[in-house]
Amino acid sequence: MDCKANQKMLPAFLAGKLETRELKQFLIHVENCEECMEELTIQYLVMTGAAILEEGNSFDLHKELEGLLEEARKRVRKRRILTIFSYLCEIFAILAVILILIMVVFG
Template sequence: MTCKEADKLIPLFLDDDLDNRELAEFLNHVETCAGCKEELTIQFLVKVGMKRLEDGNTFNLRSELDALLLDANKRLTTRRYLVLSSYLLQAVVLALGGTALFLALFL
């Protein structure tokens, strides 16, 4: 992923609107690119910080961004597990269907 691509995905990331592939690529890029991590931090501070100020709340945006990134990694792991589980379930259903068809035809 290029920095330009990552920059375009920042608002989608902040709105939790990335699919698994995009999220994985984005997180990998941001973890290795200081410039994009800085841009993510700036956009996060502006978006969330302004909301907090409007609400009159106190906040620690640096720790909130770190928590957001950690949570995104956890969500990605869960999503990947669910996709893998669905593939395995489909394989089991197909195997059972094939077995039932074999039994119906030959028994």
């Protein structure tokens, strides 16, 4: 994915609306592309800035952003485990069917 495509996904990322596959691509790119990480930081600041100024809180932007990225990584990992698990279930179901067929034919 190039930078242009990545930065197009930024608003959806910040809104938490990326699908897992997109999210994964987005994270991989952002973590390896200084320019896009910078763009993400700026967009994040713009998005959260107003709310923070209103509340008057002290705010560690990089810590907050890192937290957001970590959440996203967890989401991708969790989804991957679910996907593997559902594949395994499918394989077991197929094996069970084969086993039943064998028992019917040879039993």
